[in-house]
Amino acid sequence: MARSDLLINLVKAGVSGDTRTVKRTVEAIVAEERAKQHNVLADRLEKVVETPPMNGQSNIARVSAEASGRGAREFIAEMIPRRRLDELVLPDLTRLAATQLIEEQQRASLLRSHSLEPRHRILLVGPPGNGKTTLAEAIAESLAVPFFVVRYEAMIGSFLGETATRLKRVFDYARTTPCVLFFDEFDAVGKERGDIHETGEIKRVVTSLLMQIDDLPSYVVVLAATNHAELLDRAVWRRFQLRLTLPAPTQKQLAAFLSSLSARAEIKLGLGTEQIAKALGRVSYSEAEEFFTDILRRRILSGDGRAVVDIIREQMKLWMGRARAAPGISKDESDAGSAAP
Structure with a gap:
């Protein structure tokens, strides 16, 4: 969103008491400043919204310590993207869709001037070893943004509500900067909730996951990859604007x-x-x-x-x-x- 629109939205939300919009607008401004390498200003903005108000009321736009990286880093591995899109052998329609998404992200300001947002949610489906992770990396390289890979071994906990809480920290952190957020083996956290063999905990995780995906700003490109599309919750499919297949090569x-x-x-x-x-x-x-x-x-x-x-x-x-x-x-x-x- 253009800087003028961000400021107007912030003022409107502040006047009307729309705390949700205030929070999201501040996150967008922080992400924009970090993308410009204005880290000092971004840090100061985060510090301001972290400061408790004098009247003792709840902080309407608090950016938690976890969201600024002090509590989410252990659940994310930041990789340096090295693979380029033109190096990959892809189905024609998959390449076209990926190219269009990259163009939309690179020209997001033009789209937003027409009240449109770039697409930013992609589901990659196909057998193992056929380029799902590599394509995600190539998209990050094309956009010149950080490439974050979610670490399930650190995020999935054994206590009630622990996994959903950690998952929220991951999404809160991703919102602080334009990035590509990659979920490999997505069926591990996006399983069908109607499966009678699954526990109530995984159902809560899936519900939280869907809410967090819906709430992501468009400057965060989230890619999810799975080898077992049949295991995904039905509601997961409609969350993704692009659903691309990467089959075994001919x-x-x-x-x-x-x-x-x-x-x-x-x-x-x-x-x-x-x-x-x-x-x-x-x-x-x-x-x-x-x-x-x-x-x-x-x-x-x-x-x-x-x-x-x-x-x-x-x-x-x-x-x-x-x-x-x-x-x-x-x-x-x-x-x-x-x-x-």
Whole structure:
């Protein structure tokens, strides 16, 4: 929102006693100042709203210690986004949707001048290892904002109400700055509330989660990823403005991905990437990248004594053996998708 609109909203809310709008407007101003690296001013604003009023009434716009980071940091891992969107092999519609979202965030002021907000809630669905986390990272890199990953192992507690309280701290902290907030394995906290096998506690967590998502300002881009979309609460789906699928790669997409890795590493493979992709068979992008990294390791350790093509053939044999040993993959499936080049 433009600075003039923020100030007008703040005055209107203060005059009318709308404490909710006052709180959200102050949070938006603090986030805007932090985005401009005006940290001294942002800190002073937070300090002002943290100061108890002289008349002893409740603080209408209190920004808690947890929200300013002193109580939420243990539940969030801040990552440096390094992957770029143009490096990713994505379905055409997924790339288009991600590009549109980035443009809306970058040109948010224009949208707000027309009383519109940029989209900022995205649900990523697909099997593991096919780019959900990487896409979230690439969006953060494109927007040049912090990339926060929620740490479930620290946030989920064993006492009644503890998880919901910690979850609120995470959202309160995210509101203090433009950022990408990423929930991996989202089904861990967004499970179907109608499941009779779930406890009342997880139902309370889901209810709190939905309320917090609804209350997020549009400068916080929240991405949630899941491998098990069927486990999500039905109300979760409508909270997300974009629902993107990242399926397992086709052989053509896998070949393009290997070509991209080879070009970035400036290595000539000596074999066609289509041939390698066919030999790898049914693998995810993550597994294909792991295979390519194995090649890099062996190339470095062998020096100039071996051709890259010989290293690839050797690693291919190892991967064929690994595929046959994987649970749920029959020998016939492995042989069909892993013929040596």
